[in-house]
Amino acid sequence: MADDTSIIGKARPRIDGPAKVTGAARYPSDEPAPGAVWAFLVTSAIARGKVKSFDLDEAKAVPGVLDILTHWNVGGDAKPPAPTSKGKPTTTLESDRIWHDGQIIAVVVAETYEAAREAANRVHVDYDEEKPSATFGSPGAQEEKREPGDHEDPKIGDPEKAFGAAPVKIDQRYETPTQHHNPMELFTTTCFWQGDKLTIYEPSQFVYGLKNNVAKQLGIDPAKVTVVSRFTGGAFGSKGGTTARTAWIAVAARRLKRPVKLVATRDQGFTIATYRAETRHRLRLGADANGRLTALIHEGWELTSRPSQYNVSGTESTARIYACPNVETAVNLVHADRNTPGFMRAPPDTPYMFPLESAMDELAYALKMDPVELRRLNDAPKDPINGLPWSSRSLMKCYDAAAERFGWKQRNPVPGAMRDGDWKIGWGCATAAYPSNIAPCGATVRLDGDKASIGLAGQDLGTGAYTVIAMTAAQALKLPVENVSVELGHTDLPAASLAAGSSHTASICHAVAAACDKVNAKRAQGETGVIEETAANVPNGLPDSAMDKINHGQMAISRGFGRKDCTAYAFGAHFIEVRVHGRTGEIRTPRMVSAFASGTIINPLTAYSQYMGGMIWGISAALFEKTEIDLRAARYTNDNLADYLIPVNADAPEIDVLLVPEEDNAVNPMGIKGIGEIGIVGVNAAVANAVFHATGRRIRRLPIRIEDMV
Amino acid sequence: MTFTVTPLRRWRITRRKLLKGGMGLLAAGAWARFFGFFRHARAAETVRPPSTITTRLRINGRDNTFKLDSRVTLLDALREHAGLTGSKKGCDHGQCGACTVHVNGRRVLSCLTLAATADGKDVATIEGLAEGKKLHPVQQAFVDHDAFQCGYCTPGQIMSAVACIKEKHAETDADIREYMSGNLCRCAAYPKIVAAIKQARGATERG
Ligand code: FES
Ligand code: FES
16 A cells, blocks of 8 residues: 555656657657668458469569569468467468458568559459358358367356246347457568568567567577567557568568568558457346346357457356356357457457346346446355455445446436436446456566666556556665666567556566565675666466466466466446437437556556546447448458547546555455456446436447437 | 558459459459450559659758658658658558648648648657757646557647647637547547646646
């Protein structure tokens, strides 16, 4: 807890703020690359089939064109990146095979960006085209049950029997749409070789992952690969895995012996990286007449590419949020001719909490109960699946704090009862929860008199990592924060894990604290002069070898629900007001109050921003975002920022974020639970619940649009 | 002046459909070869050497002369030819505002402006806003309010905000929200951007 002398827990502007507001912050495509030539991608115009032939004459005639890479001339030069899940990756230039629309099939390199772009537009392709399957229900889409392994399918009690016997039942189906991260920064890659050493400038959430993956793809020693990503212009999961483009830019740079720079276009970003796949759900809730849950059965369907088994399986969370003696979950995969999906902000919980938190609201109406009280009644004293204690759980504290600030007591629960002129007013709420994850991490601390510099290969994606590291070190070394400098995003620094899954702050701060402890020990022994120490922190429950995995660019993580000692989750509660116009059906969200308890908050200022960003993402998921798919061509049709709707300034509500104090001594030594994901979780349901309250219409398919209101 | 790229993929499909629909007598492959023949004939005349234009830009008060491909946008001229990478590319299509700079005192989207059309004009970018180490009041307010996260949209937001205040479009919250809605922030720092502009509005008026 923060006291007067403590740095941790006191709001502080970002130490990298001045660099960001002056344009000095260097994102990877800002790094100077003298003599660089330009790459432009050619992507497939069909979703399934083969490249029969290329006609490159016209492209080659464009002045300044230096090289055109296709599977004919470089197919054997790189392998596809290792997939982040079971199954196989789709391929690009390795063969003539086309797995999805917009797949990279050629790379044009020219002296200038303009020439590369023109030449790419003059590449003519003949295809052997087959009829593609676009999504759920498309002819040719293949469904299979997802076997346990990477994800478990919890089962306790006798759910079918309990559901059959329940006096109050909800049995509904829900849908969430395809979404693309669309970070403001494009997918860029610059590669250059110095002898047999490769340097890559690319925005990344995991520079060690990228380094090792590309080395493996090219068949070279990872020690010869350097990756730099000092600043990342938003990621939200999209820059976590290695995508196919990087190795081909490296190959192009090797062939030409010059730096090659790629700034992929916004529309290409929809198909050369990952996305949040559409999901479907059947959710059944059974309750006794008082509202106590007796059965919870959640079955999910997720879309993926033909060869990949990628899935997010948010049932691992929905099974354990509420106290219920009879629980069963299952997840199915549907394969179609699409690019492989990947992590996107709160990957499992954003789509899977939507059905649960909608159904809880439906149950509250069926029981004529206040939805907050229904959650209170079913608040789980321990993890209902394995009986372990929670590391800490402040769900109802969050509900009470946010309800009070929101003015929930004034709510008339009858749908359509609250109005303001032509506007129908609806108030809705929902639970937020996210597992507290932590990964192994290394850090170097160098103390030189009263100045310290910290280095580790973690990332600041906008999360405030630079600042929380400086604060952690300043507190440990008893220095002013101004005297601490931080370097991130470079593979010359000690390895850090993937900056994702709300694990990064906990992972990096423990490593920094461990390195500071070693420095302090040396100081205590009377050592003076420059002291430099490197330490690694391996979280409890993981073997020491887990750090080795991170060094080799692999994943190792202790998940909040996979632990032996306790189950660790952060919790929160959302309250939102929607206004639906009686005549036009326009939906607005004028205000929102959310409360979160996530253990130790190192920097309340940046934490607020993270939560707030997540909340607006949640509104976006409920009312704006959907990647539209042409069902005949299996193609994304709104692949630009004008047609892919995200909130603009005028769409953002008045926001109040309450940071509920929570001390958690079990989750990890510093009590850090992570905050990047939880802000979005459950907001989609809170909005849908508010829309029901305003209009009496229960919308179970996102996003909710005007057409649902008329 | 707008500058758009015909998306390759769309065009290609259109041509395919044309082939299949209108000239179904020959197999598609045969038609492709037929068209290929024309393409060869066409290549020589349609592929023309780029025209180079000498462009003078006064950037942040300093005169510069560039010899540029006539298709180079002001954004790419700044980023790739003048070494000023503060202005960002978020879409290259005028849809996001990350590339906002001032040309002769007015905010413009530099990705939608051909560099040649700014010849002889005054260009102000994020790099020219601070006076030495002293941040411009809008920059300072963005830091104070944590009005960004990843910071990628921030140079554009700040250049827009400076203009927004000057245009007297920052008098009310509703105005700020409306007149800043051309600058997308995927991190969704919007409420804090409004707060920062309100703080800076006073400071710039006093200063
Ligand atoms: S880059 Fe110019 S508006 Fe997006
Ligand atoms: S701060 Fe990341 S896009 Fe605005």
